[in-house]
Amino acid sequence: MNGSTPVLEGRGLVRTYGTVQALQGADFAVEAGTVTALIGDNGAGKSTLVKVLSGVEQPDDGMILLDGQPVVFRTPMDAHRLGIETVFQDLALAPHLDAAANAFLGRELRRFGVFNARRAMRRSTIKSFADLGVTTVQDVSAPVMSLSGGQRQAVAIARSAMWAKRVIFLDEPTAALGVVQTRRVLDLIRQIRDRGLGVVLITHTLPDVLDVADRVEVLRFGRRTATFDRDDATVELLVSAITGVYSNVAVEAPTDVTEIDIAGGG
């Protein structure tokens, strides 16, 4: 880390589902104007961590800090109000509504309190998409259902970018995309980062990580086991960290050392 206060930070987060401890004291931090990749094997707790940090679920223990101040998210709306947006893997778009309606869904601009300010929302969507360099979605009044997978992904990410003021979580945004569409999404991610937002990229695609991330945090068995600056990371090193062969987290959180060793041995 560069010494600046992270825009969003989780410390010692614990989340248990019945007998399964999805998060066992996980730490996580994202700084403004950077892309932080969150990687880890299936079941490492990535999704749970995102849910906790975006208000979808509440942690059993631990704390969340926003700009260094402790906060509690009771609902995703609390997180939204504080400028934290999430792009879910299934995109959470209403397929029958157009891009503009989806972009403003739940936060419609109104006229006389009850009517959709349809034209204003359309204009604003077109402008926001253009500012983000999203040129693939030419017609914001076509139902999202009629768009391609890459275009839908662009709509979902652009929507979050429109509303996010601090942090965007992207849950496997390139998992279902081809090479060209993936490149566009990564470009979009850089664009969002350059606006000064903290971007959290959850992915299994390590080349994407090395391509776009400024920092990498590795999660294993519900804990952070390694962090890298991009320049220090290689695919081999990331794989070692994901599989538990490598850990460097002692630098970050000395108290975790003994337990990390256990995790590392497993």
Added chain:
Amino acid sequence: MNSGHHDGDDSAGQRGLLKRLGSVTAVYTVAVFAAEVLFFSIRASDRFLTTNNLILTAQNVAVLTVVACGATFVLITAGVDLSVGSVAILGEVVAAKTIINAGGSGWFDAALGIAAGIGVGVLVGVINGVGIAYLKVPPLIVTLGTMLAGVSAAQIITDGVNVPNRTLSRIGNGRVGGIPYIVLVGLGVVAVAGVLLHFTVFGRHTYAVGSNADAARRVGINVPGHLVKVYALAGALSGFGGVLSLARFNTTSIGGHQSDPLEAIAAAALGGTSVFGGVGSIAGTVVGVWIPGVLRNGIIILGVQPYWQGIIIGLVLVATVWFDQYRRRVAAGTGGLRRTRFRSTRTADRPAHQPIHPPTTTNQEGES
């Protein structure tokens, strides 16, 4: 600022005529309606295409129009309301009883009766909505329950004997400038429902809930609360439909209205409303009400056995919906794959945020 984004393989497919047609609701239905009108005009122009016959038909479909507007909202949320007929009966009965108990004449008593008829509809609608949205009982079951209970309640209130009352007769049978009040009232309801559905945030949320309830919830829409409001609206319109029916026929009709729910659903479906939710329009529903309305009227004029109605309407209904779906698939430029993906995201009862892998895989294959 990065590499130039050009359409390339990301383009949505042909954006030709079919695509634009796909965005116009119920084109085919309008064509069916036009063909029907043309047919009867040619076969019986002297009696069919007259102002009087037009007004008579409008008068006949007014009650169903009001009820079907409510059904349209419900269908767009991917729900169904089988109780609309029972609620109409309850509306009649409660309105008639209220008017009689209030003294039986005068504008105030009439207004009280109308309000009571609508009120009982709202009550049943709220019960439907709570059962569906909060108790998570399927709409088909909840509204089947209130359908059975509604008739039963109407019978208890009246001891099973229909209540004659002429207080509202002027609304049902009077005219202003040659146009029956009941037709104007129906038009008013259509206008209000159309504005509500197509121009307000409430209407947009109705589409969103039916299109992808999970997505609606995640952007902060109170989905259960919205469903309660939609079923309450359908109940209110059904109750009001009952009031109009009382006004038209000067008596309650406990044995009637049995086919109302299905006729309302048929009308909405004819008009392009999808029973899977997310799609529909009030204008389409109005045309969907008129198709069987005109058919009934024309058959009588031509002197054909009225028993043929059901077969003809049934065929037209299925053919229309089949063609409409086919057209939408072509217009969307996709096969069934994407639709499948989205449908599964909407209906699956899974915890938030959980990725649904199989559909994603399907989608990938569909695009490679």
